[in-house]
Amino acid sequence: MTLRLGWPTPLGARLGADGVNFALVAPNATAVELCIFDTTGQHEQQRLKLPACTDGVWHGRLPNAQAGLVYGYRVYGPWAPAEGHRYNPAKLVLDPYAREIVGQYDGSDIHWGHDPAQPDRPDPRDNGSVALKARVALPLAPVTPTRPRVDAGHRVIYELHVRGQTKQHPGVPAELQGTYAGLAEPAVLDHLQSLGITTLSLMPVQHRADEQRLLKMGLLNYWGYSTIGWFAPEVRYWSGRPGTTPATEFRAMADAIHVRGMELVIDVVYNHSAETDELGPTLSMRGIDNALYYHLRRDDRALYENWTGCGNCLDFSQPRVVQLCMDSLRHWATELGVDGFRFDLAPVLARGPNGEFDPRAPFLAAARQDPVLADALWIAEPWDIGPGGYRVGEFPPGWLEWNDRFRDTQRAFWLQGGVSRGEFAQRFTASANQFDHDGRAPTASVNFVVAHDGFTLRDLVSYNERHNEANGEQGRDGSSQNHSNNCGVEGETGDEEVLAARGRLQRALLASLLLSQGTPMMLAGSELGHTQQGNNNAYCQDGPLTWLDWQRADDGLTDFVRRVLALRREAEPLRHADWWPGLPADGSPALRWHTPEGRDLSPEDWQRGDTPSLAILFEAPAPASQWLVLVNAGASPVDFNLPPGTWTLQLASDNPQDTPRALAAGANLPPSSLWIART
The missing domain is CATH 2.60.40.1180 (Golgi alpha-mannosidase II)
Structure with a gap:
C-alpha cells in the first residue's frame, strides 16, 4: 500500500469513495508515519510516511482502504521537554479524532514516553502491539431534525451513570445490564418517564483510560473523567451484540430516549486528558504535539499547568484545540444523537494563554455561534481549581450552570440551621444575584442538592463523616464539608424514629429542590433511597456500592417524587421561567x-x-x-x-x-x- 497526497481537511480518518484520507494536526513534528495493523490491533503490518504537511496538518490518502482498517501514528520530532516537546516514535499514538478505539490502556510503564529510570530521556521500548489504536468507522446517518424540544421552564434533569443505572435492574436482560442498550430498555425509560424527567444527563461516555494509580490498586475510574477519545463512545458500555458497534448502540439508545420525548445530555471532559502530568503515559496528544495541545508552565515547559487537579489542562487559547472540541461536539450531536453537553471544569475552556478566565474566550464564542449546535443545551460546571477558578454566574447568555450555592444553602437550611430566610429565598428563586444579568433567565441556574460528586441523598441524612476507605487513600479523599446530618446515628440503623426523621428530611429536600425556580437536577437513585454507605467520592468504585439497587428501592419516596413533579407541571408559578419583579x-x-x-x-x-x-x-x-x-x-x-x-x-x-x-x-x-x- 502507498499513500497519495490527500487533503488536510477534514481532520481524522475520513472514508470516501476512493479510500481513506488521513489528516493529523502536528505543526511542530518533523515527520509522521501512518501505521497499519491487523484487525486485532496487535500486529503492525506496514508503516507509511504521510507525504505532505499543509499549515501544520500532516495528511495522506490511502487508496482502496475501507472501513474496519486499524491504525495509529508514530510522530517524529525533538525530545526536548524543557521546550515543551516530547516526541518519541517508539510510542504509537492514538488519533484524537478516532471514532472507534481498539484496545484498552493497562497502566504499564511501556506506555511512558520517558525512560522510567531517567525521566529526562525518551524510552526506547516499542509499545505498538499494546497501544490504543483507531478503527476507521462508517459514518452514521444524520440525526432526524424532529428531536424533542423541552421548554426551559419544564426541564427536569436526571444525572445518571450508564452502567450504574441498569447493572442491577431486574427489568433489563442480563446481557444488556450496564450497557447503552440496557438504558434504552422500556422498563428503564418507563420509570424515568413516569417520574416526570425530561432530560437525561449521562456521566462521561467518551472513551477513557483509567489512571495508572487506580489500575495498580485493582480499581477503575468508574465516573469516567479521564477521557482519551473524544469522538468514540466508551466501549465498556457496549453490549457487544452482533451487528452493532459502540456507536450504533449508543445512537439506538439516543433514538429510544427521543421517542419518549426526553432530551439526552452527556457529560464531556475537554479540560484535561488521561495523559495526566509529566510522568504520565504518552497515549495521544502528548506524543503528537505536546506544546500545541497543553497549557505548559511558563517558568518550566517540562511541567504542566494543573488547574484541573488531574495533571494537565488542554490549551483552549489554541485554535486547533478549539477545533478539536467543536468537531467532537458536532459529531456527538449530528451522528450520535446528543442534544446537549455538560462541561466538566468549564472555566479551563475559557482560559487564555496566561490562564486568565475570559467570558468572551474563543471557545465560548465558537460554541454559541455554531449553526449546527445552535439548539444544543450548554451546561457548565463553573469552577476549576486554578486562579480565580470559581465563576458561578459568569458564563455568557445561552449557558446553564451548576449552582453549588443552591446545594450548600438547601443542605444547611434543612439539615444544620443557621441559614437566614434571605439566603434561602435567594436560592429558592434561582439566585438572581448570580444569574440575573445580560438577559439570562432563572433557568440558567441548575439547582441540585446532591450530584455524583458527594453523598447520595440518603447518605446525606445518614452520615456526618465520609467513609471512603475503599478508595485506597486512607479516607482522606472527598469533601469533608458536606452540611450533612445523620439524625443521631452514623450509618445504617433499625431505629424507627431515626428512619422516620431521615425520610422526612429526604422528602423536604426533594420538594425544596423540585419546586424552586430554576432548572432542577436530581441524582439517579435519589428517588430510590440509594446509599453508597457513606462514600462521598465513589469515583473508583465500579460495583454494588455505586450500582442502583432496584430490589431495595423506596417505593414511597419514588411516588413522592412523582407527585411533586406532577405539581410542578400543574402550577406554572412553581416553574416560572422569568424573574419575579421586586x-x-x-x-x-x-x-x-x-x-x-x-x-x-x-x-x-x-x-x-x-x-x-x-x-x-x-x-x-x-x-x-x-x-x-x-x-x-x-x-x-x-x-x-x-x-x-x-x-x-x-x-x-x-x-x-x-x-x-x-x-x-x-x-x-x-x-x-x-x-x-x-x-
Whole structure:
C-alpha cells in the first residue's frame, strides 16, 4: 500500500469513495508515519510516511482502504521537554479524532514516553502491539431534525451513570445490564418517564483510560473523567451484540430516549486528558504535539499547568484545540444523537494563554455561534481549581450552570440551621444575584442538592463523616464539608424514629429542590433511597456500592417524587421561567414572602438565621389559582396563619399519604416539612 497526497481537511480518518484520507494536526513534528495493523490491533503490518504537511496538518490518502482498517501514528520530532516537546516514535499514538478505539490502556510503564529510570530521556521500548489504536468507522446517518424540544421552564434533569443505572435492574436482560442498550430498555425509560424527567444527563461516555494509580490498586475510574477519545463512545458500555458497534448502540439508545420525548445530555471532559502530568503515559496528544495541545508552565515547559487537579489542562487559547472540541461536539450531536453537553471544569475552556478566565474566550464564542449546535443545551460546571477558578454566574447568555450555592444553602437550611430566610429565598428563586444579568433567565441556574460528586441523598441524612476507605487513600479523599446530618446515628440503623426523621428530611429536600425556580437536577437513585454507605467520592468504585439497587428501592419516596413533579407541571408559578419583579404592578402575578404569623417579612426577619420558617405566596389575579408554599425547617412545630382565601392542601412532605384536603385559616406544620396548597 502507498499513500497519495490527500487533503488536510477534514481532520481524522475520513472514508470516501476512493479510500481513506488521513489528516493529523502536528505543526511542530518533523515527520509522521501512518501505521497499519491487523484487525486485532496487535500486529503492525506496514508503516507509511504521510507525504505532505499543509499549515501544520500532516495528511495522506490511502487508496482502496475501507472501513474496519486499524491504525495509529508514530510522530517524529525533538525530545526536548524543557521546550515543551516530547516526541518519541517508539510510542504509537492514538488519533484524537478516532471514532472507534481498539484496545484498552493497562497502566504499564511501556506506555511512558520517558525512560522510567531517567525521566529526562525518551524510552526506547516499542509499545505498538499494546497501544490504543483507531478503527476507521462508517459514518452514521444524520440525526432526524424532529428531536424533542423541552421548554426551559419544564426541564427536569436526571444525572445518571450508564452502567450504574441498569447493572442491577431486574427489568433489563442480563446481557444488556450496564450497557447503552440496557438504558434504552422500556422498563428503564418507563420509570424515568413516569417520574416526570425530561432530560437525561449521562456521566462521561467518551472513551477513557483509567489512571495508572487506580489500575495498580485493582480499581477503575468508574465516573469516567479521564477521557482519551473524544469522538468514540466508551466501549465498556457496549453490549457487544452482533451487528452493532459502540456507536450504533449508543445512537439506538439516543433514538429510544427521543421517542419518549426526553432530551439526552452527556457529560464531556475537554479540560484535561488521561495523559495526566509529566510522568504520565504518552497515549495521544502528548506524543503528537505536546506544546500545541497543553497549557505548559511558563517558568518550566517540562511541567504542566494543573488547574484541573488531574495533571494537565488542554490549551483552549489554541485554535486547533478549539477545533478539536467543536468537531467532537458536532459529531456527538449530528451522528450520535446528543442534544446537549455538560462541561466538566468549564472555566479551563475559557482560559487564555496566561490562564486568565475570559467570558468572551474563543471557545465560548465558537460554541454559541455554531449553526449546527445552535439548539444544543450548554451546561457548565463553573469552577476549576486554578486562579480565580470559581465563576458561578459568569458564563455568557445561552449557558446553564451548576449552582453549588443552591446545594450548600438547601443542605444547611434543612439539615444544620443557621441559614437566614434571605439566603434561602435567594436560592429558592434561582439566585438572581448570580444569574440575573445580560438577559439570562432563572433557568440558567441548575439547582441540585446532591450530584455524583458527594453523598447520595440518603447518605446525606445518614452520615456526618465520609467513609471512603475503599478508595485506597486512607479516607482522606472527598469533601469533608458536606452540611450533612445523620439524625443521631452514623450509618445504617433499625431505629424507627431515626428512619422516620431521615425520610422526612429526604422528602423536604426533594420538594425544596423540585419546586424552586430554576432548572432542577436530581441524582439517579435519589428517588430510590440509594446509599453508597457513606462514600462521598465513589469515583473508583465500579460495583454494588455505586450500582442502583432496584430490589431495595423506596417505593414511597419514588411516588413522592412523582407527585411533586406532577405539581410542578400543574402550577406554572412553581416553574416560572422569568424573574419575579421586586415591585409587581397592581393586578399582575406577584411573589410574596410572609412570616408564619402572616405579615410581610421585615429587613430584620430576612436576616435572622434562627427562624427557619416562612410562607411563600404566589399571588395571581382571579380566576387563576394562587399557590402557597409553607416551610418549616426547624425542630419544633410551627403555626401558620394563611392568607385570605379557601386553601386546599396538595402535598405535605412530612406525610406524603395525606390526600388533598381543605385547610382552615391556620395550619400547624410539623418539623422538617414543606406543604403546598392552592386556592
